[in-house]
Amino acid sequence: xxxxxxxxxxxxxxxxxxxxxxxxxxxxxxxxxxxxxxxxxxxxxxxxxxxxxxxxxxxxxxxxxxxxxxxxxxxxxxxxxxxxxxxxxxxxxxxxxxxxxxxxxxxxxxxxxxxxxxxxxxxxxxxxxxxxxxxxxxxxxxxxxxxxxxxxxxxxxxxxxxxxxxxxxxxxxxxxxxxxxxxxxxxxxxxxxxxxxxxxxxxxxxxxxxxxxxxxxxxxxxxxxxxxxxxxxxxxxxxxxxxxxxxxxxxxxxxxxxxxxxxxxxxxxxxxxxxxxxxxxxxxxxxxxxxxxxxxxxxxxxxxxxxxxxxxxxxxxxxxxxxxxxxxxxxxxxxxxxxxxxxxxxxxxxxxxxxxxxxxxxxxxxxxxxxxxxxxxxxxxxxxxxxxxxxxxxxxxxxxxxxxxxxxxxxxxxxxxxxxxxxxxxxxxxxxxxxxxxxxxxxxxxxxxxxxxxxxxxxxxxxxxxxxxxxxxxxxxxxxxxxxxxxxxxxxxxxxxxxxxxxxxxxxxxxxxxxxxxxxxxxxxxxxxxxxxxxxxxxxxxxxxxxxxxxxxxxxxxx
Numbered sequence: 409x410x411x412x413x414x415x416x417x418x419x420x421x422x423x424x425x426x427x428x429x430x431x432x433x434x435x436x437x438x439x440x441x442x443x444x445x446x447x448x449x450x451x452x453x454x455x456x457x458x459x460x461x462x463x464x465x466x467x468x469x470x471x472x473x474x475x476x477x478x479x480x481x482x483x484x485x486x487x488x489x490x491x492x493x494x495x496x497x498x499x500x501x502x503x504x505x506x507x508x509x510x511x512x513x514x515x516x517x518x519x520x521x522x523x524x525x526x527x528x529x530x531x532x533x534x535x536x537x538x539x540x541x542x543x544x545x546x547x548x549x550x551x552x553x554x555x556x557x558x559x560x561x562x563x564x565x566x567x568x569x570x571x572x573x574x575x576x577x578x579x580x581x582x583x584x585x586x587x588x589x590x591x592x593x594x595x596x597x598x599x600x601x602x603x604x605x606x607x608x609x610x611x612x613x614x615x616x617x618x619x620x621x622x623x624x625x626x627x628x629x630x631x632x633x634x635x636x637x638x639x640x641x642x643x644x645x646x647x648x649x650x651x652x653x654x655x656x657x658x659x660x661x662x663x664x665x666x667x668x669x670x671x672x673x674x675x676x677x678x679x680x681x682x683x684x685x686x687x688x689x690x691x692x693x694x695x696x697x698x699x700x701x702x703x704x705x706x707x708x709x710x711x712x713x714x715x716x717x718x719x720x721x722x723x724x725x726x727x728x729x730x731x732x733x734x735x736x737x738x739x740x741x742x743x744x745x746x747x748x749x750x751x752x753x754x755x756x757x758x759x760x761x762x763x764x765x766x767x768x769x770x771x772x773x774x775x776x777x778x779x780x781x782x783x784x785x786x787x788x789x790x791x792x793x794x795x796x797x798x799x800x801x802x803x804x805x806x807x808x809x810x811x812x813x814x815x816x817x818x819x820x821x822x823x824x825x826x827x828x829x830x831x832x833x834x835x836x837x838x839x840x841x842x843x844x845x846x847x848x849x850x851x852x853x854x855x856x857x858x859x860x861x862x863x864x865x866x867x868x869x870x871x872x873x874x875x876x877x878x879x880x881x882x883x884x885x886x887x888x889x890x891x892x893x894x895x896x897x898x899x900x901x902x903x904x905x906x907x908x909x910x911x912x913x914x915x916x917x918x919x920x921x922x923x924x925x926x927x928x929x930x931x932x933x934x935x936x937x938x939x940x941x942x943x944x945x946x947x948x949x950x951x952x953x954x955x956x957x958x959x960x961x962x963x964x965x966x967x
Contacts, residue, residue, distance in 0.1 A: 448613030469655025567607025694727025
Protein backbone atom coordinates (compact mmCIF):
# COMPACT_ATOMS: atom_id res chain seq x y z
CA UNK A 409 0.00 0.00 0.00
CA UNK A 410 0.92 3.66 -0.24
CA UNK A 411 1.21 3.81 3.54
CA UNK A 412 0.22 2.06 6.76
CA UNK A 413 -3.17 0.37 6.73
CA UNK A 414 -5.79 1.76 9.08
CA UNK A 415 -7.37 -1.17 10.93
CA UNK A 416 -10.29 0.84 12.33
CA UNK A 417 -12.62 0.12 9.38
CA UNK A 418 -12.09 3.60 7.92
CA UNK A 419 -12.27 3.90 4.16
CA UNK A 420 -9.20 5.28 2.36
CA UNK A 421 -9.65 5.20 -1.39
CA UNK A 422 -6.20 6.69 -1.95
CA UNK A 423 -4.54 3.42 -1.03
CA UNK A 424 -3.22 1.33 -3.90
CA UNK A 425 -4.83 -1.93 -2.80
CA UNK A 426 -6.21 -2.23 0.74
CA UNK A 427 -8.75 0.58 1.09
CA UNK A 428 -10.54 -0.73 4.18
CA UNK A 429 -9.77 -3.07 7.08
CA UNK A 430 -12.40 -4.18 9.58
CA UNK A 431 -10.57 -5.78 12.51
CA UNK A 432 -13.64 -7.66 13.74
CA UNK A 433 -11.55 -10.49 15.18
CA UNK A 434 -7.99 -9.13 15.40
CA UNK A 435 -5.32 -7.56 13.21
CA UNK A 436 -2.53 -10.13 13.20
CA UNK A 437 -1.03 -12.29 10.49
CA UNK A 438 0.87 -15.56 10.12
CA UNK A 439 3.43 -16.96 7.70
CA UNK A 440 2.02 -18.17 4.36
CA UNK A 441 -1.48 -17.10 5.37
CA UNK A 442 -4.45 -18.53 3.54
CA UNK A 443 -6.22 -15.19 3.23
CA UNK A 444 -3.23 -13.61 1.56
CA UNK A 445 -3.24 -16.40 -1.00
CA UNK A 446 -6.86 -16.05 -2.04
CA UNK A 447 -6.74 -12.25 -2.06
CA UNK A 448 -3.64 -12.40 -4.27
CA UNK A 449 -5.42 -14.71 -6.69
CA UNK A 450 -8.22 -12.23 -7.17
CA UNK A 451 -6.40 -8.92 -7.49
CA UNK A 452 -2.74 -9.22 -6.55
CA UNK A 453 -0.30 -6.95 -8.36
CA UNK A 454 3.33 -6.78 -7.30
CA UNK A 455 4.67 -3.46 -6.03
CA UNK A 456 8.01 -3.83 -4.26
CA UNK A 457 7.73 -0.40 -2.62
CA UNK A 458 3.95 -0.48 -2.24
CA UNK A 459 3.53 2.20 -4.92
CA UNK A 460 5.24 1.35 -8.20
CA UNK A 461 3.80 -1.76 -9.81
CA UNK A 462 5.55 -4.32 -11.97
CA UNK A 463 4.71 -7.72 -13.38
CA UNK A 464 4.87 -10.42 -10.75
CA UNK A 465 5.20 -14.16 -11.15
CA UNK A 466 1.71 -14.73 -9.71
CA UNK A 467 -0.36 -11.61 -10.30
CA UNK A 468 -4.10 -11.93 -9.79
CA UNK A 469 -6.97 -12.34 -12.24
CA UNK A 470 -8.21 -8.75 -11.83
CA UNK A 471 -4.98 -6.88 -10.96
CA UNK A 472 -6.50 -3.41 -11.30
CA UNK A 473 -9.01 -3.93 -8.48
CA UNK A 474 -8.83 -2.76 -4.87
CA UNK A 475 -10.00 -4.50 -1.74
CA UNK A 476 -11.17 -4.19 1.81
CA UNK A 477 -10.73 -6.75 4.58
CA UNK A 478 -13.09 -8.05 7.19
CA UNK A 479 -10.94 -9.89 9.74
CA UNK A 480 -12.82 -12.97 10.97
CA UNK A 481 -9.91 -15.17 12.07
CA UNK A 482 -8.19 -15.18 15.43
CA UNK A 483 -4.55 -15.91 16.30
CA UNK A 484 -5.35 -19.52 17.25
CA UNK A 485 -6.87 -20.41 13.90
CA UNK A 486 -10.47 -20.02 15.01
CA UNK A 487 -13.22 -18.29 13.08
CA UNK A 488 -15.47 -15.63 14.53
CA UNK A 489 -18.40 -15.11 12.19
CA UNK A 490 -20.18 -11.76 12.40
CA UNK A 491 -23.68 -11.18 11.11
CA UNK A 492 -24.29 -11.51 7.39
CA UNK A 493 -25.12 -7.81 7.25
CA UNK A 494 -21.63 -7.00 8.54
CA UNK A 495 -19.95 -9.61 6.33
CA UNK A 496 -21.64 -8.35 3.19
CA UNK A 497 -22.47 -4.78 4.16
CA UNK A 498 -18.97 -3.58 5.00
CA UNK A 499 -17.72 -3.93 1.47
CA UNK A 500 -20.99 -2.80 -0.01
CA UNK A 501 -20.72 0.54 1.75
CA UNK A 502 -17.31 0.99 0.16
CA UNK A 503 -18.72 0.46 -3.33
CA UNK A 504 -17.87 -3.21 -3.80
CA UNK A 505 -20.32 -5.38 -5.68
CA UNK A 506 -18.59 -8.78 -5.69
CA UNK A 507 -17.90 -10.76 -2.56
CA UNK A 508 -15.78 -13.90 -2.43
CA UNK A 509 -16.09 -16.25 0.55
CA UNK A 510 -13.64 -19.12 0.95
CA UNK A 511 -15.11 -20.52 4.12
CA UNK A 512 -18.11 -22.54 5.16
CA UNK A 513 -19.60 -25.27 7.31
CA UNK A 514 -20.45 -28.93 6.88
CA UNK A 515 -24.25 -28.85 6.72
CA UNK A 516 -25.86 -29.11 3.28
CA UNK A 517 -29.11 -27.61 4.61
CA UNK A 518 -30.55 -24.19 3.84
CA UNK A 519 -29.85 -22.62 7.21
CA UNK A 520 -29.54 -19.23 8.85
CA UNK A 521 -26.40 -18.13 6.96
CA UNK A 522 -27.74 -19.21 3.58
CA UNK A 523 -30.99 -17.42 4.23
CA UNK A 524 -29.18 -14.29 5.44
CA UNK A 525 -26.99 -14.21 2.32
CA UNK A 526 -30.04 -14.61 0.08
CA UNK A 527 -31.91 -11.91 1.95
CA UNK A 528 -29.03 -9.44 1.55
CA UNK A 529 -28.72 -10.19 -2.16
CA UNK A 530 -32.46 -9.91 -2.73
CA UNK A 531 -32.40 -6.43 -1.17
CA UNK A 532 -29.13 -5.42 -2.91
CA UNK A 533 -29.40 -6.99 -6.33
CA UNK A 534 -26.31 -5.36 -7.86
CA UNK A 535 -24.16 -7.59 -5.68
CA UNK A 536 -22.80 -11.05 -6.42
CA UNK A 537 -21.42 -13.41 -3.76
CA UNK A 538 -19.19 -16.37 -4.57
CA UNK A 539 -18.76 -19.13 -1.97
CA UNK A 540 -16.39 -22.10 -1.83
CA UNK A 541 -18.35 -25.35 -2.09
CA UNK A 542 -16.03 -27.11 0.38
CA UNK A 543 -13.38 -29.80 0.32
CA UNK A 544 -15.35 -32.76 1.64
CA UNK A 545 -16.07 -34.54 -1.65
CA UNK A 546 -13.29 -37.13 -1.41
CA UNK A 547 -14.30 -40.74 -1.91
CA UNK A 548 -17.07 -39.54 -4.23
CA UNK A 549 -18.99 -38.20 -1.22
CA UNK A 550 -22.22 -36.58 -2.34
CA UNK A 551 -24.35 -34.12 -0.32
CA UNK A 552 -21.04 -32.73 0.98
CA UNK A 553 -21.48 -29.06 -0.02
CA UNK A 554 -21.54 -26.84 3.09
CA UNK A 555 -23.48 -23.74 4.09
CA UNK A 556 -23.42 -20.87 3.07
CA UNK A 557 -22.62 -22.45 -0.32
CA UNK A 558 -26.17 -23.84 -0.09
CA UNK A 559 -27.69 -20.39 -0.64
CA UNK A 560 -29.74 -19.83 -3.80
CA UNK A 561 -28.55 -16.44 -4.99
CA UNK A 562 -24.80 -16.99 -4.65
CA UNK A 563 -22.42 -18.88 -6.92
CA UNK A 564 -21.12 -22.04 -5.26
CA UNK A 565 -17.66 -22.88 -6.66
CA UNK A 566 -16.07 -26.31 -6.95
CA UNK A 567 -12.45 -27.01 -7.91
CA UNK A 568 -10.84 -28.56 -10.98
CA UNK A 569 -7.27 -29.59 -11.64
CA UNK A 570 -4.98 -26.86 -12.93
CA UNK A 571 -2.29 -27.39 -15.58
CA UNK A 572 1.41 -27.17 -16.32
CA UNK A 573 3.60 -26.49 -13.29
CA UNK A 574 0.45 -26.24 -11.17
CA UNK A 575 -0.08 -30.00 -11.45
CA UNK A 576 1.82 -32.64 -9.53
CA UNK A 577 3.00 -35.79 -11.29
CA UNK A 578 0.22 -38.14 -12.27
CA UNK A 579 -2.61 -35.61 -12.05
CA UNK A 580 -4.92 -35.46 -15.03
CA UNK A 581 -5.50 -32.22 -16.89
CA UNK A 582 -7.77 -29.22 -16.28
CA UNK A 583 -10.88 -30.85 -17.68
CA UNK A 584 -11.14 -32.99 -14.55
CA UNK A 585 -12.78 -32.09 -11.23
CA UNK A 586 -10.51 -32.31 -8.18
CA UNK A 587 -11.28 -35.34 -6.02
CA UNK A 588 -11.79 -33.29 -2.84
CA UNK A 589 -14.27 -30.83 -4.37
CA UNK A 590 -17.57 -30.98 -2.46
CA UNK A 591 -20.65 -32.24 -4.24
CA UNK A 592 -24.41 -31.73 -4.05
CA UNK A 593 -27.22 -32.00 -3.67
CA UNK A 594 -28.38 -29.60 -1.02
CA UNK A 595 -30.80 -31.06 1.50
CA UNK A 596 -33.75 -29.51 -0.36
CA UNK A 597 -32.53 -31.18 -3.59
CA UNK A 598 -31.05 -28.21 -5.41
CA UNK A 599 -28.00 -28.88 -7.59
CA UNK A 600 -24.62 -27.67 -6.32
CA UNK A 601 -21.92 -26.58 -6.89
CA UNK A 602 -22.90 -24.08 -9.58
CA UNK A 603 -19.61 -23.92 -11.49
CA UNK A 604 -16.06 -25.28 -11.38
CA UNK A 605 -12.76 -23.36 -11.60
CA UNK A 606 -9.06 -24.29 -11.30
CA UNK A 607 -8.16 -24.91 -7.67
CA UNK A 608 -5.79 -27.89 -7.54
CA UNK A 609 -3.15 -26.32 -7.37
CA UNK A 610 -3.02 -22.49 -7.58
CA UNK A 611 0.13 -20.37 -7.30
CA UNK A 612 -0.41 -17.04 -5.58
CA UNK A 613 0.96 -14.74 -2.88
CA UNK A 614 2.47 -16.20 0.26
CA UNK A 615 2.40 -13.90 3.29
CA UNK A 616 5.74 -12.96 4.86
CA UNK A 617 4.83 -10.84 7.90
CA UNK A 618 8.45 -9.86 8.63
CA UNK A 619 9.36 -8.97 5.06
CA UNK A 620 8.78 -5.67 3.30
CA UNK A 621 8.79 -5.36 -0.46
CA UNK A 622 9.92 -7.80 -3.13
CA UNK A 623 8.66 -11.33 -2.49
CA UNK A 624 9.19 -13.13 -5.81
CA UNK A 625 12.17 -15.51 -5.85
CA UNK A 626 15.25 -13.60 -7.00
CA UNK A 627 16.09 -16.30 -9.56
CA UNK A 628 12.63 -16.05 -11.10
CA UNK A 629 11.81 -19.71 -10.51
CA UNK A 630 8.37 -20.52 -9.16
CA UNK A 631 7.70 -23.33 -6.68
CA UNK A 632 6.18 -26.58 -7.89
CA UNK A 633 2.67 -27.71 -7.13
CA UNK A 634 2.10 -27.72 -3.39
CA UNK A 635 5.38 -25.93 -2.66
CA UNK A 636 6.51 -22.44 -1.66
CA UNK A 637 9.46 -20.20 -2.40
CA UNK A 638 10.00 -16.80 -0.83
CA UNK A 639 6.71 -14.93 -1.25
CA UNK A 640 5.00 -17.44 -3.53
CA UNK A 641 2.77 -20.26 -2.33
CA UNK A 642 1.04 -23.11 -4.17
CA UNK A 643 -1.94 -24.73 -2.41
CA UNK A 644 -5.23 -26.29 -3.37
CA UNK A 645 -8.87 -26.25 -2.38
CA UNK A 646 -12.20 -24.81 -3.41
CA UNK A 647 -10.98 -21.73 -1.55
CA UNK A 648 -8.46 -21.34 -4.38
CA UNK A 649 -11.08 -21.89 -7.09
CA UNK A 650 -13.43 -19.30 -5.59
CA UNK A 651 -11.06 -16.30 -5.98
CA UNK A 652 -10.30 -17.37 -9.54
CA UNK A 653 -14.03 -17.15 -10.21
CA UNK A 654 -14.37 -13.89 -8.27
CA UNK A 655 -11.63 -12.24 -10.32
CA UNK A 656 -13.35 -13.46 -13.46
CA UNK A 657 -16.63 -11.97 -12.24
CA UNK A 658 -14.82 -8.67 -11.72
CA UNK A 659 -13.79 -8.61 -15.38
CA UNK A 660 -17.35 -9.42 -16.47
CA UNK A 661 -18.73 -6.61 -14.34
CA UNK A 662 -16.22 -4.17 -15.80
CA UNK A 663 -17.14 -5.37 -19.29
CA UNK A 664 -20.63 -3.93 -18.77
CA UNK A 665 -19.52 -0.88 -16.79
CA UNK A 666 -17.24 0.20 -19.62
CA UNK A 667 -19.79 -0.37 -22.37
CA UNK A 668 -18.36 -3.40 -24.17
CA UNK A 669 -21.89 -4.76 -24.64
CA UNK A 670 -23.36 -5.06 -27.24
CA UNK A 671 -20.68 -4.14 -29.79
CA UNK A 672 -17.77 -6.00 -28.19
CA UNK A 673 -15.85 -2.73 -28.18
CA UNK A 674 -15.50 -0.19 -25.39
CA UNK A 675 -18.15 2.49 -25.84
CA UNK A 676 -19.01 4.98 -23.11
CA UNK A 677 -22.60 5.48 -24.24
CA UNK A 678 -23.26 1.73 -23.87
CA UNK A 679 -22.11 1.61 -20.23
CA UNK A 680 -24.56 -0.09 -17.89
CA UNK A 681 -24.58 -1.26 -14.28
CA UNK A 682 -25.16 -5.02 -14.33
CA UNK A 683 -27.12 -6.84 -11.67
CA UNK A 684 -25.44 -9.63 -9.75
CA UNK A 685 -27.83 -12.00 -11.53
CA UNK A 686 -26.52 -10.85 -14.93
CA UNK A 687 -22.87 -11.36 -13.99
CA UNK A 688 -23.80 -14.79 -12.61
CA UNK A 689 -25.71 -15.65 -15.79
CA UNK A 690 -22.75 -14.69 -18.00
CA UNK A 691 -20.39 -16.88 -15.93
CA UNK A 692 -22.73 -19.86 -15.91
CA UNK A 693 -23.76 -19.55 -19.55
CA UNK A 694 -20.16 -19.84 -20.76
CA UNK A 695 -19.16 -22.69 -18.45
CA UNK A 696 -17.93 -25.78 -20.30
CA UNK A 697 -18.56 -29.48 -19.83
CA UNK A 698 -15.96 -31.58 -17.99
CA UNK A 699 -14.81 -35.20 -18.22
CA UNK A 700 -15.07 -36.51 -14.68
CA UNK A 701 -13.39 -36.61 -11.24
CA UNK A 702 -9.65 -37.26 -11.07
CA UNK A 703 -9.42 -39.79 -8.24
CA UNK A 704 -5.69 -40.30 -8.88
CA UNK A 705 -5.74 -43.66 -10.58
CA UNK A 706 -9.33 -43.71 -11.74
CA UNK A 707 -11.86 -41.28 -13.19
CA UNK A 708 -15.32 -41.10 -11.67
CA UNK A 709 -17.76 -40.13 -14.44
CA UNK A 710 -19.54 -36.78 -14.43
CA UNK A 711 -22.10 -35.32 -16.81
CA UNK A 712 -23.44 -31.76 -17.20
CA UNK A 713 -25.90 -30.61 -14.55
CA UNK A 714 -25.02 -33.38 -12.11
CA UNK A 715 -23.93 -32.78 -8.52
CA UNK A 716 -20.23 -32.85 -9.41
CA UNK A 717 -19.74 -30.24 -12.15
CA UNK A 718 -23.27 -28.85 -12.70
CA UNK A 719 -22.80 -26.07 -15.30
CA UNK A 720 -19.10 -26.94 -15.68
CA UNK A 721 -15.77 -25.13 -15.87
CA UNK A 722 -15.84 -21.33 -16.19
CA UNK A 723 -14.47 -19.91 -19.45
CA UNK A 724 -14.28 -16.21 -20.31
CA UNK A 725 -13.57 -17.02 -23.96
CA UNK A 726 -16.97 -18.71 -24.10
CA UNK A 727 -18.74 -16.07 -21.99
CA UNK A 728 -18.03 -12.60 -23.40
CA UNK A 729 -18.39 -11.28 -26.90
CA UNK A 730 -15.40 -9.19 -27.97
CA UNK A 731 -15.05 -7.88 -31.49
CA UNK A 732 -12.76 -10.11 -33.59
CA UNK A 733 -11.64 -11.98 -30.50
CA UNK A 734 -14.19 -14.47 -29.20
CA UNK A 735 -16.18 -17.31 -30.71
CA UNK A 736 -19.64 -15.98 -30.04
CA UNK A 737 -22.10 -13.13 -30.06
CA UNK A 738 -24.35 -12.38 -27.13
CA UNK A 739 -27.80 -11.07 -26.32
CA UNK A 740 -28.45 -10.07 -22.72
CA UNK A 741 -31.57 -8.77 -21.06
CA UNK A 742 -32.71 -7.81 -17.59
CA UNK A 743 -36.47 -7.80 -17.27
CA UNK A 744 -39.31 -8.15 -14.78
CA UNK A 745 -42.28 -10.47 -15.22
CA UNK A 746 -45.64 -10.66 -13.49
CA UNK A 747 -47.02 -14.05 -12.56
CA UNK A 748 -48.22 -16.15 -15.49
CA UNK A 749 -46.59 -13.89 -18.10
CA UNK A 750 -44.02 -15.06 -20.68
CA UNK A 751 -41.30 -13.23 -22.59
CA UNK A 752 -40.06 -14.61 -25.93
CA UNK A 753 -36.69 -13.91 -27.60
CA UNK A 754 -36.39 -15.03 -31.23
CA UNK A 755 -32.95 -15.64 -32.78
CA UNK A 756 -31.70 -16.84 -36.16
CA UNK A 757 -28.40 -18.67 -36.58
CA UNK A 758 -26.30 -16.96 -39.24
CA UNK A 759 -22.93 -15.38 -39.87
CA UNK A 760 -19.46 -16.88 -40.04
CA UNK A 761 -18.31 -17.35 -36.44
CA UNK A 762 -16.88 -20.71 -35.40
CA UNK A 763 -19.66 -21.18 -32.84
CA UNK A 764 -22.18 -21.47 -35.69
CA UNK A 765 -23.55 -24.78 -34.39
CA UNK A 766 -23.78 -23.88 -30.69
CA UNK A 767 -26.65 -22.01 -29.02
CA UNK A 768 -26.71 -21.40 -25.27
CA UNK A 769 -29.29 -19.59 -23.11
CA UNK A 770 -29.06 -19.08 -19.35
CA UNK A 771 -31.71 -17.66 -17.02
CA UNK A 772 -30.84 -16.45 -13.50
CA UNK A 773 -32.99 -14.65 -10.96
CA UNK A 774 -32.41 -13.42 -7.42
CA UNK A 775 -35.06 -15.25 -5.44
CA UNK A 776 -36.63 -14.06 -2.17
CA UNK A 777 -35.05 -15.69 0.90
CA UNK A 778 -36.54 -19.01 1.96
CA UNK A 779 -37.26 -20.22 5.47
CA UNK A 780 -34.56 -21.85 7.58
CA UNK A 781 -34.60 -25.58 6.90
CA UNK A 782 -36.93 -25.27 3.91
CA UNK A 783 -37.49 -28.37 1.79
CA UNK A 784 -38.65 -26.46 -1.29
CA UNK A 785 -36.57 -23.32 -1.13
CA UNK A 786 -37.13 -21.60 -4.49
CA UNK A 787 -40.15 -19.35 -3.96
CA UNK A 788 -40.56 -17.64 -7.33
CA UNK A 789 -40.49 -20.28 -10.04
CA UNK A 790 -39.45 -19.04 -13.48
CA UNK A 791 -39.15 -21.48 -16.35
CA UNK A 792 -36.81 -21.47 -19.35
CA UNK A 793 -37.28 -23.43 -22.54
CA UNK A 794 -36.02 -23.23 -26.11
CA UNK A 795 -38.21 -24.01 -29.11
CA UNK A 796 -36.89 -24.71 -32.60
CA UNK A 797 -39.14 -23.56 -35.41
CA UNK A 798 -39.72 -25.06 -38.84
CA UNK A 799 -39.87 -23.19 -42.14
CA UNK A 800 -43.51 -22.29 -41.54
CA UNK A 801 -43.01 -21.22 -37.93
CA UNK A 802 -44.23 -24.52 -36.46
CA UNK A 803 -42.52 -25.91 -33.34
CA UNK A 804 -40.37 -28.89 -34.34
CA UNK A 805 -38.39 -29.36 -31.09
CA UNK A 806 -38.67 -28.19 -27.48
CA UNK A 807 -35.65 -28.21 -25.16
CA UNK A 808 -35.79 -27.89 -21.37
CA UNK A 809 -33.03 -26.69 -19.03
CA UNK A 810 -30.42 -28.39 -16.89
CA UNK A 811 -30.51 -31.70 -18.71
CA UNK A 812 -34.18 -32.28 -17.94
CA UNK A 813 -37.09 -33.31 -20.14
CA UNK A 814 -39.42 -31.00 -18.23
CA UNK A 815 -39.32 -27.56 -16.53
CA UNK A 816 -36.97 -27.18 -13.55
CA UNK A 817 -38.84 -26.12 -10.39
CA UNK A 818 -35.91 -26.64 -7.97
CA UNK A 819 -33.17 -24.23 -9.08
CA UNK A 820 -33.02 -20.49 -9.80
CA UNK A 821 -30.35 -20.83 -12.48
CA UNK A 822 -31.35 -22.64 -15.68
CA UNK A 823 -29.47 -23.26 -18.92
CA UNK A 824 -30.31 -24.80 -22.28
CA UNK A 825 -27.22 -25.49 -24.38
CA UNK A 826 -27.63 -26.95 -27.85
CA UNK A 827 -24.37 -28.21 -29.29
CA UNK A 828 -25.08 -29.17 -32.87
CA UNK A 829 -21.51 -29.97 -33.87
CA UNK A 830 -20.60 -33.35 -35.29
CA UNK A 831 -20.45 -35.97 -32.56
CA UNK A 832 -22.16 -33.77 -29.96
CA UNK A 833 -25.48 -34.27 -28.19
CA UNK A 834 -27.56 -32.16 -30.59
CA UNK A 835 -25.70 -32.95 -33.80
CA UNK A 836 -27.34 -31.29 -36.77
CA UNK A 837 -29.97 -29.48 -34.68
CA UNK A 838 -28.21 -26.07 -34.77
CA UNK A 839 -27.17 -24.86 -38.22
CA UNK A 840 -27.19 -21.78 -40.38
CA UNK A 841 -30.62 -20.16 -40.90
CA UNK A 842 -32.28 -22.15 -38.10
CA UNK A 843 -34.65 -20.09 -35.95
CA UNK A 844 -35.25 -20.55 -32.23
CA UNK A 845 -37.46 -19.02 -29.57
CA UNK A 846 -36.04 -18.62 -26.07
CA UNK A 847 -38.99 -18.41 -23.70
CA UNK A 848 -39.01 -17.22 -20.08
CA UNK A 849 -42.23 -17.74 -18.12
CA UNK A 850 -43.13 -16.61 -14.60
CA UNK A 851 -44.79 -19.88 -13.67
CA UNK A 852 -45.53 -19.55 -9.96
CA UNK A 853 -44.65 -16.47 -7.88
CA UNK A 854 -45.11 -15.64 -4.20
CA UNK A 855 -44.52 -11.96 -5.03
CA UNK A 856 -46.30 -9.83 -7.61
CA UNK A 857 -43.36 -9.92 -10.01
CA UNK A 858 -39.81 -11.21 -10.39
CA UNK A 859 -36.76 -9.66 -12.04
CA UNK A 860 -34.45 -11.89 -14.05
CA UNK A 861 -31.30 -11.84 -16.18
CA UNK A 862 -31.06 -13.75 -19.44
CA UNK A 863 -27.94 -14.39 -21.52
CA UNK A 864 -28.09 -15.93 -24.99
CA UNK A 865 -24.93 -16.71 -26.97
CA UNK A 866 -24.47 -18.08 -30.44
CA UNK A 867 -23.81 -16.98 -33.99
CA UNK A 868 -26.35 -14.27 -34.78
CA UNK A 869 -24.85 -12.62 -37.85
CA UNK A 870 -22.03 -10.46 -36.53
CA UNK A 871 -18.42 -10.36 -37.66
CA UNK A 872 -16.54 -13.67 -37.44
CA UNK A 873 -13.85 -14.20 -34.85
CA UNK A 874 -10.13 -14.67 -35.43
CA UNK A 875 -9.45 -16.77 -32.33
CA UNK A 876 -8.18 -20.31 -32.87
CA UNK A 877 -8.90 -22.53 -29.85
CA UNK A 878 -8.23 -25.90 -31.48
CA UNK A 879 -5.14 -26.38 -29.32
CA UNK A 880 -6.85 -25.41 -26.06
CA UNK A 881 -5.56 -27.38 -23.09
CA UNK A 882 -9.17 -27.98 -22.09
CA UNK A 883 -9.75 -29.97 -25.26
CA UNK A 884 -7.03 -32.47 -24.40
CA UNK A 885 -6.70 -35.30 -21.94
CA UNK A 886 -3.15 -34.28 -21.14
CA UNK A 887 -1.56 -34.93 -17.77
CA UNK A 888 0.86 -32.87 -15.74
CA UNK A 889 3.84 -33.98 -17.83
CA UNK A 890 2.42 -33.03 -21.22
CA UNK A 891 3.51 -29.42 -21.45
CA UNK A 892 0.25 -27.75 -20.49
CA UNK A 893 0.17 -24.03 -19.77
CA UNK A 894 0.87 -22.83 -16.27
CA UNK A 895 -1.38 -20.36 -14.48
CA UNK A 896 0.51 -17.30 -15.66
CA UNK A 897 0.32 -18.43 -19.27
CA UNK A 898 -3.36 -19.16 -18.81
CA UNK A 899 -3.97 -15.55 -17.84
CA UNK A 900 -1.68 -14.28 -20.59
CA UNK A 901 -3.54 -16.36 -23.16
CA UNK A 902 -6.62 -14.25 -22.47
CA UNK A 903 -4.83 -10.90 -22.65
CA UNK A 904 -5.61 -10.06 -26.27
CA UNK A 905 -9.30 -10.55 -25.70
CA UNK A 906 -9.79 -9.70 -22.07
CA UNK A 907 -6.87 -8.23 -20.16
CA UNK A 908 -7.33 -4.78 -21.66
CA UNK A 909 -10.59 -4.60 -19.77
CA UNK A 910 -8.87 -4.98 -16.42
CA UNK A 911 -5.48 -3.41 -16.95
CA UNK A 912 -6.64 0.19 -16.82
CA UNK A 913 -8.03 -0.30 -13.34
CA UNK A 914 -11.25 -1.91 -12.25
CA UNK A 915 -13.91 0.71 -11.68
CA UNK A 916 -15.13 -0.74 -8.42
CA UNK A 917 -13.65 -1.94 -5.19
CA UNK A 918 -12.64 -5.47 -4.59
CA UNK A 919 -13.12 -6.20 -0.95
CA UNK A 920 -11.65 -9.15 0.77
CA UNK A 921 -12.65 -10.53 4.10
CA UNK A 922 -9.45 -12.06 5.26
CA UNK A 923 -6.97 -11.85 8.07
CA UNK A 924 -3.88 -12.10 5.99
CA UNK A 925 -1.63 -9.75 4.12
CA UNK A 926 0.35 -10.26 0.93
CA UNK A 927 3.57 -8.32 1.24
CA UNK A 928 4.69 -8.94 -2.31
CA UNK A 929 1.29 -7.79 -3.52
CA UNK A 930 0.47 -4.88 -1.28
CA UNK A 931 3.64 -3.39 0.15
CA UNK A 932 4.67 -2.79 3.72
CA UNK A 933 4.23 -5.96 5.76
CA UNK A 934 5.51 -4.23 8.88
CA UNK A 935 2.68 -1.73 8.96
CA UNK A 936 0.12 -4.28 10.11
CA UNK A 937 0.21 -7.96 10.95
CA UNK A 938 -2.80 -10.15 10.37
CA UNK A 939 -2.85 -13.37 12.26
CA UNK A 940 -4.04 -16.94 12.00
CA UNK A 941 -7.27 -17.26 10.13
CA UNK A 942 -9.64 -20.07 10.74
CA UNK A 943 -10.18 -23.11 8.60
CA UNK A 944 -12.53 -21.06 6.56
CA UNK A 945 -12.26 -17.94 4.48
CA UNK A 946 -14.61 -15.44 3.14
CA UNK A 947 -13.23 -13.10 0.62
CA UNK A 948 -14.68 -11.08 -2.09
CA UNK A 949 -14.04 -9.48 -5.28
CA UNK A 950 -15.64 -6.08 -5.58
CA UNK A 951 -17.41 -6.67 -2.43
CA UNK A 952 -15.24 -8.03 0.25
CA UNK A 953 -13.53 -11.17 1.15
CA UNK A 954 -13.62 -13.13 4.25
CA UNK A 955 -10.88 -15.02 5.86
CA UNK A 956 -8.83 -17.77 4.78
CA UNK A 957 -7.79 -20.96 6.41
CA UNK A 958 -4.53 -21.60 8.04
CA UNK A 959 -4.27 -25.18 6.76
CA UNK A 960 -2.69 -25.08 3.33
CA UNK A 961 -3.56 -28.64 2.33
CA UNK A 962 -6.21 -29.77 4.78
CA UNK A 963 -9.05 -30.79 2.53
CA UNK A 964 -11.36 -31.27 5.49
CA UNK A 965 -11.55 -27.51 5.79
CA UNK A 966 -12.59 -24.98 3.17
CA UNK A 967 -9.24 -24.03 1.73
